[in-house]
Amino acid sequence: MRTKIILAGGSGFLGSVLSEYLATKDLEVVILTRRPKTRGGPVREVHWDGANLEDWRAELEGARALINLAGVSVNCRYHARNRRRMLDSRLSSTRVLGEALGQCRNPPPVWLNSSTATIYRHTFGPAWDEEGVIGGCAEAKDAFSVHIATEWERVFNEAPTPLTRKVALRSAMVLGHAGNSVLPNLLRLSRLGLGGTLAGGRQFVSWIHQEDFVRAVAWILDHEELAGPVNLAAPNPVTNTEFMSVIRRVCRAPFGLPSPRWLLEIGAFLLRTETELVIKSRRVVPGKLLAGDFVFRYPRLPAAIKALCLRAAPVPPDVGA
Ligand SMILES: NC(=O)c1ccc[n+]([C@@H]2O[C@H](COP(=O)([O-])OP(=O)(O)OC[C@H]3O[C@@H](n4cnc5c(N)ncnc54)[C@H](OP(=O)(O)O)[C@@H]3O)[C@@H](O)[C@H]2O)c1
Numbered sequence: 001m002r003t004k005i006i007l008a009g010g011s012g013f014l015g016s017v018l019s020e021y022l023a024t025k026d027l028e029v030v031i032l033t034r035r036p037k038t039r040g041g042p043v044r045e046v047h048w049d050g051a052n053l054e055d056w057r058a059e060l061e062g063a064r065a066l067i068n069l070a071g072v073s074v075n076c077r078y079h080a081r082n083r084r085r086m087l088d089s090r091l092s093s094t095r096v097l098g099e100a101l102g103q104c105r106n107p108p109p110v111w112l113n114s115s116t117a118t119i120y121r122h123t124f125g126p127a128w129d130e131e132g133v134i135g136g137c138a139e140a141k142d143a144f145s146v147h148i149a150t151e152w153e154r155v156f157n158e159a160p161t162p163l164t165r166k167v168a169l170r171s172a173m174v175l176g177h178a179g180n181s182v183l184p185n186l187l188r189l190s191r192l193g194l195g196g197t198l199a200g201g202r203q204f205v206s207w208i209h210q211e212d213f214v215r216a217v218a219w220i221l222d223h224e225e226l227a228g229p230v231n232l233a234a235p236n237p238v239t240n241t242e243f244m245s246v247i248r249r250v251c252r253a254p255f256g257l258p259s260p261r262w263l264l265e266i267g268a269f270l271l272r273t274e275t276e277l278v279i280k281s282r283r284v285v286p287g288k289l290l291a292g293d294f295v296f297r298y299p300r301l302p303a304a305i306k307a308l309c310l311r312a313a314p315v316p317p318d319v320g321a
Helices: 013-024 055-060 080-102 143-158 182-191 210-222 240-251 261-270 287-291 301-312
Strands: 004-008 028-033 043-047 065-068 110-116 165-171 173-175 207-209 228-232
Touching: 004 013, 004 055, 013 028, 013 173, 013 210, 028 055, 043 055, 055 080, 065 080, 080 110, 080 143, 110 143, 110 210, 143 165, 165 210, 173 182, 173 210, 173 301, 182 240, 182 301, 207 210, 207 301, 210 228, 228 287, 240 301
Parallel strands: 004 028, 004 065, 028 043, 065 110, 110 165, 165 228, 173 207
Antiparallel strands: none
């Protein structure tokens, strides 16, 4: 029985949540990272540079699965240097993993590669499942992000891995309680009165609770019939107005200053990030997970946020499920 899972780029937010979960299932986890640390227990870190075939390749032999999470954070200004880093880190890591699998005598039977729900077109219409329209639009300022996502999936799909099933994880924003996820920052801003609706509030926000994210990943590993893209998103996306209202209730913030688009542009510049992350309407549903027997533990936003806050803070948040 194969018991080893390889997490390339597994030292960050999603890698930490996944390795913790997989370790509870008695699986050995090997994290490929540029800065390995010594750890005890079932999680081991091995050096790679995300671009070149080196000794780490041997770890793939006989592994149960390869999951690639590597990529420079998209929470930055999209100037030329950062654009290059965001794109290169994703394409190089995916390409070299494909090469490594090609050299394995006994490759893992499944490879999950990160992608993003941002690949789908900005929409106020019906939600996109895996058959949804792919593309950018000027209103959402998302041409570059969609370019990253489509190139990322192209390199992944082109890797010749006849013995390995491939699934692209088109993930929505993952809500977690750790400091390196989005939610704690949103809660902090809301406590300062800055948790109002953003850019009119009509745009949809797709999201998934971290526990459902890891459960869905485990479910995909076990479902050998699944290949191609899979949306990892809760079945109930909400508008930005609803999203911010839940956040304010959790924080007991009596008010939240709404931020029009022009103000967001200034704020994003000062915070060294991009408005696309909040102005794009991402309405994505998990078609393949729902068509299978996957059951979400947190299908609705209020209960998801309430559960995360209960884990992060001793004071029960004031929000209904
Ligand atoms: N979090 C979300 O809500 C979300 C949603 C959709 C898609 N995703 C995608 O899922 C993946 C993981 O997300 P995350 O939130 O866990 O991100 P994260 O916390 O920023 O971790 C990303 C990992 O990528 C590795 N990395 C960074 N630059 C690299 C480079 N140049 N070469 C090789 N590895 C590099 C880092 O590992 P080392 O520094 O240890 O090498 C880091 O641990 C990302 O690709 C992200 O775009 C995330």
